[in-house]
Amino acid sequence: MLTSIELKTLNDRFSQRPTEEILKWAWERFGQRAAIGTSFQGAGLVMIHLATKQKLSLPVFTLDTGLLFPETLELKKRLEDFFGFPIESLEPDLTVEEQADINGPELWKHNPDLCCTIRKVMPLRDKLSDLDCWITGLRRQQSDTRAHIGIVEVYTFDESAGREIVKLNPMAHWTREAVWDYIQVHKIPYNPLHDQGYRSIGCWPCTRKTANGENERAGRWTGFNKVECGIHTFMPKKVDFQI
Numbered sequence: 296m297l298t299s300i301e302l303k304t305l306n307d308r309f310s311q312r313p314t315e316e317i318l319k320w321a322w323e324r325f326g327q328r329a330a331i332g333t334s335f336q337g338a339g340l341v342m343i344h345l346a347t348k349q350k351l352s353l354p355v356f357t358l359d360t361g362l363l364f365p366e367t368l369e370l371k372k373r374l375e376d377f378f379g380f381p382i383e384s385l386e387p388d389l390t391v392e393e394q395a396d397i398n399g400p401e402l403w404k405h406n407p408d409l410c411c412t413i414r415k416v417m418p419l420r421d422k423l424s425d426l427d428c429w430i431t432g433l434r435r436q437q438s439d440t441r442a443h444i445g446i447v448e449v450y451t452f453d454e455s456a457g458r459e460i461v462k463l464n465p466m467a468h469w470t471r472e473a474v475w476d477y478i479q480v481h482k483i484p485y486n487p488l489h490d491q492g493y494r495s496i497g498c499w500p501c502t503r504k505t506a507n508g509e510n511e512r513a514g515r516w517t518g519f520n521k522v523e524c525g526i527h528t529f530m531p532k533k534v535d536f537q538i
Contacts, residue, residue: 296427296459297449309446310468315345317446317465321428322351329428329463330354332419333382335370336495337474338432338466340483347378353430356383356422358526360414361391362403362498366488373484385418403500407516411524414498419526423452428461433527434474435467437495437511440522450530459533471511497524 297305309317321329331346331353333339346353357371375382387394394402394413402410423429435442446467452460466474471494478485488496492504494511505514515522 297447297461302445302447302449305447306445309465314342314465314469315349317463318342318346318351318353318430319349321430321463321465322346322353325428325461327352327354328426329430329461330356330422330426331430331432332422333357333432334497335367335374335486336432337471337478337485337489338434338469340374340485341469341474341477342430342432342466343374343378344477344481344483354383355380356385358415358418359384359386360498361387362414362500364486364488364496364499364502366486367496370484370486377484385422387414387418389413401500403498407501407519407521408525411526412529416525416529420529423460426460428463430463430465431527432466433464434469434471436470438522439510441527449533451533452530460530 305320309320331339331343333343333355334357343355359368371382371384389397394410398406398409398413402413433441433444435444444464444467446464448462448464450460450462452458477483486493486496493502493514494505495515496502497515501516503514503517505511515524
């Protein structure tokens with residue numbers, strides 16, 4: 296795994312380099328032990344396209360919670376046709392119906408943190424157990440909680456086993472405008488809900504349109520003191536590695 300000196304050197308280097316170079320580094324260092332996780336937001340689509348153009352065979356996966364918009368499920372099929380390879384769907388152990396039997400109906404209405412843990416965090420954790428590098432589409436512009444993310448980060452995955460994982464955010468410095476300019480130029484399929492005012496699209500019960508002046512993720516979990524689903528917060532970042 297990376298040392299603190301390597302981490303600082305890589306972040307300094309990558310802060311001035313194109314996303315393609317960052318993805319190439321991940322492929323050369325980790326091979327298929329690195330994978331792109333995407334919920335089909337704009338940045339993820341750009342990143343997959345950049346990797347494909349360079350013929351980097353990075354696996355791609357997504358979380359299928361059982362509560363996605365029909366438009367999102369249809370987009371997955373369109374993207375597989377467009378890119379020419381399958382996108383792995385990670386599904387929770389419990390169906391929505393089984394979850395309701397155990398925790399009551401519409402868990403997202405009274406305990407969205409638990410719902411996200413069951414339907415997102417736990418399937419992702421299973422997937423990350425097979426990876427050394429998780430590549431995300433996080434951008435600093437998206438929200439206050441993401442404003443200071445590094446391009447290369449190291450997290451403790453399993454403290455008892457001493458296992459760590461690299462979290463790579465190659466799109467960290469991209470603006471929303473740059474992302475969507477790229478999508479339009481390269482004619483990449485995207486979720487039609489974006490054209491209807493949805494700027495960040497998750498599960499249908501917890502996603503709304505955003506108003507002018509709101510940050511991109513303001514339409515998630517309205518009415519709750521919640522800004523993240525948990526997949527980016529369940530692992531502790533290595534304190535000694537802070538930039």
